[in-house]
Amino acid sequence: MRFSEQILANSFGVCTAMSTADWSKLPVELLGLISSRLHFAEDCVRFGAVCKSWRISILQHGNYSCSFLPWLMRPQTKHESLRRFYSPFNGKGFRDSFVCKVILSASPCSSDCVIFAIYADNWKMAFVKPGDVSWTPLSCIHGHVDDAMCHDGKFYAIDTFGEILIWDLAGSFLKRIAFTPSRGMDNLVYVTTYLVELEGQIYAIMRLLFDTRITDTPCLTTWCFEIYKLDICNEKWEEVKSLGDWSIFVGSNHSFSISCSTYPECESNCIYFTDDFSGVYYKAVFSYDIGVYNVQNDRVQSLPQEDISDFAFSLPLWIIPSLS
Structure with a gap:
């Protein structure tokens, strides 16, 4: 049981015994201790929704000021117009x-x-x-x-x-x-490049894909990534073989970097990617290409999906939750 769930459980027990308790008047110091221990965006939202004093506490003492780990905005399905969020770090999905x-x-x-x-x-x-x-x-x-x-x-x-x-x-x-990449492109069907800022420098993250329809999988599949850093003064690109203690998230909306020393749940020296390419073959295919690329061992691990949706009109997106 997480800390926030324990707090809710304890609160329910106290409410049962003391139905007249005014939870909005809990000591400010106690609220600060509780809110400072909430590390998940959904817990912070629930805590702040109790009453005005609790919301003030989470804004003053909570971890909202630090960026949360990114969520994946999943595509809409054929049967509903709702968009759902999924966190690959705790296995939870989010509606809204x-x-x-x-x-x-x-x-x-x-x-x-x-x-x-x-x-x-x-x-x-x-x-x-x-x-x-x-x-x-x-x-x-x-x-x-x-x-x-x-x-x-x-x-x-x-x-x-x-x-x-x-x-x-x-x-x-x-x-x-x-921009001249080093790897040959003869056997590749599709290549795209993302721009990312990492420690104040501009990086080009080049994504290399194969057409897997020849193996009866009707989609494009990521083979690997190449990483380059821009030397603006000399107007050239330098190939980078390691991200060190950093991870990079790339996708169709916005690409960004995260320090894994700050967020140890993230696997360092990796590139997290979403599927951006369903539009290439219009509505004839389903898409599977969401995963994590390990820079050190040059391998791709697919992220699990509960179901496969048609991405013809929408794509999964990375977002960073924020309460501000």
């Missing part, structure tokens, strides 16, 4: 022209926030700033955009031609840097 991706330069509450969008099936990009009445297209895009990110006051995008494109936050094009 097309723009492909949106990237923010800052908090949406900030007056300095610039919003970048990838649209038109990843072939075009545009941006908008507070006060603008319309989107402004970005120039110098000649290919399919794999991924994009904001970093250190600039906007970066990487395309299928192996180039990274850089703009300032005013939308002015600055430069392009060639």
